[in-house]
Amino acid sequence: MRIVIEPRELQGICLDLRRQGQTVGLVPTMGYFHQGHVSLMDHARGRADTVVVSLFVNPTQFGPSEDLDRYPRDFARDRDTAEKAGVDILFAPEPGAMYAPDASTAVTVDGVSAGLCGASRPTHFRGVATVVTKLFMLVQPTFAVFGEKDRQQLAVIRRMVRDLDIPVEVVGRPIVREPDGLALSSRNVFLSQDERDQALWINKALQAAADLIASGERDPGTALVLARDILAAHAPLGEVEYLEAVDPDAMTPVTRVNGPTVLAAAMRFSRVRLIDNRLARPAAGGEGR
Ligand code: PAF
Numbered sequence: 001m002r003i004v005i006e007p008r009e010l011q012g013i014c015l016d017l018r019r020q021g022q023t024v025g026l027v028p029t030m031g032y033f034h035q036g037h038v039s040l041m042d043h044a045r046g047r048a049d050t051v052v053v054s055l056f057v058n059p060t061q062f063g064p065s066e067d068l069d070r071y072p073r074d075f076a077r078d079r080d081t082a083e084k085a086g087v088d089i090l091f092a093p094e095p096g097a098m099y100a101p102d103a104s105t106a107v108t109v110d111g112v113s114a115g116l117c118g119a120s121r122p123t124h125f126r127g128v129a130t131v132v133t134k135l136f137m138l139v140q141p142t143f144a145v146f147g148e149k150d151r152q153q154l155a156v157i158r159r160m161v162r163d164l165d166i167p168v169e170v171v172g173r174p175i176v177r178e179p180d181g182l183a184l185s186s187r188n189v190f191l192s193q194d195e196r197d198q199a200l201w202i203n204k205a206l207q208a209a210a211d212l213i214a215s216g217e218r219d220p221g222t223a224l225v226l227a228r229d230i231l232a233a234h235a236p237l238g239e240v241e242y243l244e245a246v247d248p249d250a251m252t253p254v255t256r257v258n259g260p261t262v263l264a265a266a267m268r269f270s271r272v273r274l275i276d277n278r279l280a281r282p283a284a285g286g287e288g289r
Pocket residue numbers: 028029030031056058061128131132150153
């Protein structure tokens with residue numbers, strides 16, 4: 001596995017690969033790898049001639065009071081994990097190499113980025129869209145793989161690629177969970193044992209709401225009240241930041257479930273904010289309740 005830290009060097013290598021007719025798969029990450037990241041790398045490995053993984057804790061997607069400084073990092077472990085996953089190029093730039101001190105260009109994706117996480121993190125998706133655009137320009141990948149845990153991020157990137165005619169296939173891959181259902185996240189290391197035990201109820205609450213919809217409930221409000229009650233009973237150490245039913249593409253709230261609907265949650269525990277989601281599908285046929 002080759003480790004590249006200079007953006008221009010990466011671009012030169014990747015342009016050569018594409019000229020040779022190779023397919024290039026990109027997995028953008030912020031490191032501190034877990035099985036969720038490995039599943040994205042595995043997917044890319046199964047499809048591409050060359051797999052590029054970027055490892056960059058992107059400062060522009062963190063707000064001033066957020067956890068940029070204490071975001072978990074372990075380069076040696078990440079390097080070994082990527083190597084074992086068969087990654088060809090690990091791109092690990094310094095922030096100074098990615099952003100000129102007077103950088104003044106950004107990509108904003110309106111609408112899709114406004115609700116859910118965007119409501120409490122108003123500059124987050126601009127940072128994400130900008131760095132992903134830069135990675136696309138550097139790697140020129142055939143496809144790029146993202147986890148569905150950040151479902152709003154995936155919707156933002158899909159919209160950006162569509163609107164700007166970026167010739168990259170955006171691939172979303174399923175959430176990888178612990179055996180008890182907790183979605184894997186680099187930030188889970190910051191949970192105390194009690195918080196960890198309660199955090200798994202985020203998934204259980206979303207699943208219960210999705211099951212209610214699958215059994216015929218069409219009012220998202222009723223399903224969300226059920227989820228909220230479950231969290232109040234089983235996760236009192238956490239505070240729900242949002243619990244919403246949204247359209248999978250537009251990420252705007254739905255008032256009636258007429259098709260696949262994303263049930264999304266963000267919950268704050270003392271040192272960490274967790275997100276999770278489930279795709280709810282209404283019962284086939286009938287008007288529902
Ligand atoms: O999902 C992430 O880890 C980041 O938001 C991404 C896509 C790598 C951009 O920094």
